[in-house]
Amino acid sequence: MLSIKSIDKFFGDRQVLFGITMDLMPGKANLIIGRSGSGKTVLMKCLAGLLMPENGEILFDGRQFDERHDPKTVNEIRRDIGMVFQGGALFDSQTVLENVIFPLDMFSRMTRAEKHDRAHDCLKRVGLENVDRLYPSELSGGMRKRVAIARAIVNTPKYLFCDEPNSGLDPQTSARIDALIAEITEEYQTTTVINTHDMNSVLQYGDLVHFIFEGKRWWTGNRHTILEADDPELRRFLEASELTKRLLHA
């Protein structure tokens, strides 16, 4: 179980997260939605250990995730985390295969052949074959995202964090990425946390949906209950999407 308890985050004098508390469902797709600038990415960076909240705590299966408190435990937890960044964050100087093998090179004791097999399996899993020797600059946006997913799952993480995985993609590729993340969550039983604006994703696989508004957890539900919610801020957010607007008024 991944739990967040009353976390506050400040940048200088500006507070961006206000006492956020939430539990995330293990082995399911947990979506965090909200407007741009609402604090979703900051929250995810806190979860991934890239930012340290000033107050509150983050617990991975009861273990506190705080470098100031216990750096050794934080490093152990980090080995269980895979993250897909908004832009992919692939290493420019490495080929696709080298990118996917990278976490194995750093942490596994596999032989070279085993690492190659594992990386090829992951690339096959995300529907990419015969691109091993290409560099990230030679790939399309959707392909880069899929390589990033392959890299994130190569160490079979328990927690998968995806920051706006379908931003900048066409609807067809976006749906493909959504389906892939949902399948991987199911198959690997990962606790997946996804930041998204995309209402298609929410309605397709939102096992648990948290709506963040102005740095506060505003509403919690799932893909079945979100359209029935009567919170005015959430409804305003939903009505901004033509899809959910039609569903709300149907």
Added chain:
Amino acid sequence: MFKRFGQYLMLLGTVFTKPTKRRLFWRQVSDEIYNLCISSVLIVSIISLFVGAAVTIQMRLNIDSPWMPLYAIGYATRKAIILEFSPTIISLILAGKMGSQIASQLGTMRITEQIDAIEVMGINSANYLILPKIIASLLFNPVLIMLSIVVALIGSWTIGVSVGGMTTYEFLYGMQFEPENFDLAYALIKTVFFAFLIASISSFHGYYVQGGALEVGKASTKAVVHSSIAIILSNLLLTQLLIS
């Protein structure tokens, strides 16, 4: 300014830790030797050849006296090249070339979240990315400076013999006149010190970039300017300490 200096020292504290995988670390070092140092061989050679020649012409014109033997030109040129030109001026050139390369590489990695991707995996990104650059510079910059000395002396000899009215014997006599082994040691000590400053200051500017492409450009410029100032100031300090 003091805050930035403290941040620089803290970064160095993070950089100088045990690498996650030693085998990968040495592979990184060899990659950096190629990317940063081997690629500088041509520019170092060209600059050294022509400046070595120019220094000889200057010496020839300034020591144009019947009381001064011609071999003094070789001697003075040797001193100028080994003590100042190669270690200091070539290090300034390297600060421009390597410094901007390091800062822009790390800055781009920062703004495209590649550094975050390394951190999320539980890898000390400063150690993984910066230490190999520092070690590569410490190991290979002295080789570049030695190359610079040799090429500059070749340039000096070529111009001295062809247009300076000297014979090869006079030039070589001057080169070997009153040999001081410490001159070379002094040049190498300075080079190692400058190599550390170039790699660490440039890495610092690149590693902490915030923003976009514009900030990466600014960081590259700052890396070159600050490395150059640090080289010039420490040159004065080291000269005072080692020679006076």
